[in-house]
Amino acid sequence: MGERKARKSRVRRFTNPLTSDLSPKENEMTITTSARAKVNNGVNVDALLGARTALEQAPEAAQFKWRASCEWVNGTHSRSAIGSFFGLGAEQSRNKTFTVEADHPQVFASEDSAPTPVELVLSGLASCLTAGVAAIAQRRGIQLHSVRASLEADMDIQGILGIDDEVRNGFGAIRVHFDIRADASEDDIKALVAQSQRRSAVFDIVTNPTNVFVTAN
Amino acid sequence: MKFATAIIVGAGQSGLAMSWHLSTRSIDHVVLERGEVANSWLKERWDSLRLLTPNWQSRLPGYAYSGDDPDGFMTMPEVVRFLHQYASLSRAPIVTGARVTRVRQQEAGYEVETNLGAWRCRKLVIATGACNLASIPQLAAGLPARVASLTPLQYRNPGLLPDGGVMIVGASASGIQLAREIRAAGRRVVLCVGEHVRLPRTYRGRDIQWWMDVIGAMDVRYDTMEEDIERARRLPSLQLIGTPERVTVDLNSLGKAGVELVGRVVGLADGKAQFSGSLANLCALADLKMNRLLSSIDDWVNASGLAQQFPAPHRFEPTDVGSQTRIGLDLNDAGIGSVIWATGYRPDYSWLDVPVLDRKGRIRHDGGIVPAPGIYVMGLPFMRRRKSSFIDGADDDAADLAAHLGHNLNRAAA
Ligand SMILES: Cc1cc2nc3c(=O)[nH]c(=O)nc-3n(C[C@H](O)[C@H](O)[C@H](O)COP(=O)(O)OP(=O)(O)OC[C@H]3O[C@@H](n4cnc5c(N)ncnc54)[C@H](O)[C@@H]3O)c2cc1C
Numbered sequence: 001m002g003e004r005k006a007r008k009s010r011v012r013r014f015t016n017p018l019t020s021d022l023s024p025k026e027n028e029m030t031i032t033t034s035a036r037a038k039v040n041n042g043v044n045v046d047a048l049l050g051a052r053t054a055l056e057q058a059p060e061a062a063q064f065k066w067r068a069s070c071e072w073v074n075g076t077h078s079r080s081a082i083g084s085f086f087g088l089g090a091e092q093s094r095n096k097t098f099t100v101e102a103d104h105p106q107v108f109a110s111e112d113s114a115p116t117p118v119e120l121v122l123s124g125l126a127s128c129l130t131a132g133v134a135a136i137a138q139r140r141g142i143q144l145h146s147v148r149a150s151l152e153a154d155m156d157i158q159g160i161l162g163i164d165d166e167v168r169n170g171f172g173a174i175r176v177h178f179d180i181r182a183d184a185s186e187d188d189i190k191a192l193v194a195q196s197q198r199r200s201a202v203f204d205i206v207t208n209p210t211n212v213f214v215t216a217n
Numbered sequence: 218m219k220f221a222t223a224i225i226v227g228a229g230q231s232g233l234a235m236s237w238h239l240s241t242r243s244i245d246h247v248v249l250e251r252g253e254v255a256n257s258w259l260k261e262r263w264d265s266l267r268l269l270t271p272n273w274q275s276r277l278p279g280y281a282y283s284g285d286d287p288d289g290f291m292t293m294p295e296v297v298r299f300l301h302q303y304a305s306l307s308r309a310p311i312v313t314g315a316r317v318t319r320v321r322q323q324e325a326g327y328e329v330e331t332n333l334g335a336w337r338c339r340k341l342v343i344a345t346g347a348c349n350l351a352s353i354p355q356l357a358a359g360l361p362a363r364v365a366s367l368t369p370l371q372y373r374n375p376g377l378l379p380d381g382g383v384m385i386v387g388a389s390a391s392g393i394q395l396a397r398e399i400r401a402a403g404r405r406v407v408l409c410v411g412e413h414v415r416l417p418r419t420y421r422g423r424d425i426q427w428w429m430d431v432i433g434a435m436d437v438r439y440d441t442m443e444e445d446i447e448r449a450r451r452l453p454s455l456q457l458i459g460t461p462e463r464v465t466v467d468l469n470s471l472g473k474a475g476v477e478l479v480g481r482v483v484g485l486a487d488g489k490a491q492f493s494g495s496l497a498n499l500c501a502l503a504d505l506k507m508n509r510l511l512s513s514i515d516d517w518v519n520a521s522g523l524a525q526q527f528p529a530p531h532r533f534e535p536t537d538v539g540s541q542t543r544i545g546l547d548l549n550d551a552g553i554g555s556v557i558w559a560t561g562y563r564p565d566y567s568w569l570d571v572p573v574l575d576r577k578g579r580i581r582h583d584g585g586i587v588p589a590p591g592i593y594v595m596g597l598p599f600m601r602r603r604k605s606s607f608i609d610g611a612d613d614d615a616a617d618l619a620a621h622l623g624h625n626l627n628r629a630a631a
Binding site for chain 2: 059187191194195209
C-alpha cells in the first residue's frame, strides 16, 4: 500500500488536470494495458476503440438506422418488434427478433399487461446510461461490483388528457440516481456517471429536440 | 517578384516570436501583416477586455513584461503597446498593410500573392491566428430577423447593443465576460451554457495561471498525451477574467448577479429558443474537472514540501443551477433584442490554396508541421503544448519550428 502511494505521487506530475474527458488513469503515463486488462466489466473496450479509429477515417460507415415496428393488440396493449438495423454501410440482421410490449395500468382503465411506453423510455435511458458506465469504467480501469440506477420522472397528466394546453404531454423532469460499488474514489465514480451522460444516445434524445416525421398509409 | 527564404504571415505574438527565432538563426525572412502589428488585439476585441493571463506571463523570446504590476492584467491598448515595442526592439522585418490573398505551391516553394504584389519563398509560416472568424452554429439561421445577431469579434460594449435583453450563447471566457458586463449594465441576460472549463481566479493565495505554470500543466506536450489530442484541442477556453480586483466569474456568481442560466441552445424556430436539458451534467463535469486540477495542485504542494508557504487547501461551492432551469424561451416575450454567439473562434484559411485542410476545414499538422513541404503553422490550441495558443506559448513553439525549418534548409543546401 505504502509503495503504491509513493508511486502515485511520483506519477502525479504527469497528469493532465484539464483533460477533456476526466479519465484519471489514462493520463498517468505509467498506466499500462496490463493494469487495464486486470479490470473486467465484460466490455470489449479495444473493439470499441478500434471501431472509433476506423470510423474516424470512414464517416459514411458511421451512419446507422435503427428500426422498430409496432402492432396494435387490443385496447392500449401493443407489441413492438425489433430486428434488423442498418450500419457499417450494410444491412445488419440478427438471429432473432426481439419483442417489447406496452400497455397502460388499471388506473387508466387498461389491462396493465405490460409497462407503459413512458416507462419504457425511462428504462431506455437507464440502460443506456448503465451501459455507458460499464464501458467507461472498463476504459478507465475501474472494476465495477454493482451498478443500480433508480429513475423517477414527473408527469402532469393534464397534458395528455387535454385538460390544460399549457401543460406538456411529456415529462416535466427526470431524476436518475446511481448507486455504484466499484474500486474507485467517489469523485471517479461521479466522473463515470457524468461521462456516461455525455456519451449517451438516449440522454441526448430526451434532453434535446428531434425532428419527428409521421406518415400514414 | 520579391523573394524571401521564409515568409511569416501575420504579426501577432506568433509571427513575432517566429521572426525572432528565424533572426537568431540568420534565416532571411519577411513578416507580412494585413493590418498593423497586433492587429487582432487592436481591432477584434471588445473595449473592456483585459488579458486573462497575468502580466508576468506575457513572455516572448528575448522580451518580457517589465512593469511594476506583474500580477495585473493588461488592457488591450497595453497589449498592443507591448507587442509594438517587441516588434521594434527585435527589429522584425515586417511589411504592414500587406494582406495575403493567395498562397500557391511552386516547384521549390510558394508564391504568396498580396495586395502589395507577389513574393516567392521556400518556407511559409502561417501565423494568422486561431481566432479570425467566429464559429456560429447552423441553427443561428433560425433567429428571427428582428433580433440582432453578433459575435464577440463585433461586440464593443453594452451601450452599442440594440435595446432589450441579450441572449449569450456559450459560457467560456468570452461568454462569461460579456454576460457579466452586459448584466452589470442593467440588461436582461440569458446565458446558454454548453461544455465549459470552470476555474477559480485564485487558489491557495496564488493566481490559477501561476499554479498551472508551476505544476507544468501548460507545458504538457501534444505528443506525450495518452488521451486523444484532438479532444484536448477542442476543449473550450477557460472561464476566467482578468480584472484589477482578481474576481472569479463562474456560473454561481453570474447567477447571483441575475444572469439566467440555461442549457445549450438546441433549437431556434418561430421566435422560440429551445435549450438542452443537459445543463446539470455539464456543470457537474466542470466541477469535477476543476476539483481534479485543484487536487493536482495540492499534490504538487505536498510533494514539494512547501505546504506551509500556502494557505490550506479548500474546495469551492458546487455549481448550483437549481432544478427549475427553463428549456424554452420565447425571444419576443422575453424582450430579447440581440444574440451574441460566443461559441468559439476558428482560423480563416480561405487564402491558402494548398491542399492541407481536413474535411472540416481544419489545417492538418503534426505539432505545427504541416504536411506540405516547408509549411508551418503557429498559435493553434494545444498545437505543440497546452500553452500553444497563449502569448506565453509562442516562444517554445517558435523555437521548435524554427529549428525544424532551419534544419530542412541546411539539408537542402547540403
Ligand atoms: C477574446 C480573446 C482573448 C484572449 N485572451 C488571451 C489572454 O488573456 N492571454 C493569452 O495568452 N491569450 C489570449 N488569447 C489567445 C491568443 O493569445 C490571441 O488569440 C492572440 O491574438 C493570438 O496570437 P497570434 O499571433 O497567434 O494571432 P493574432 O494575434 O490573431 O495575429 C495574426 C495576425 O495575422 C494577420 N493576418 C491574418 N490573416 C492575414 C492575411 N491573410 N494576410 C496578412 N496578415 C494576416 C492579422 O491581422 C493578425 O495581426 C485571447 C484570444 C481571444 C480571441
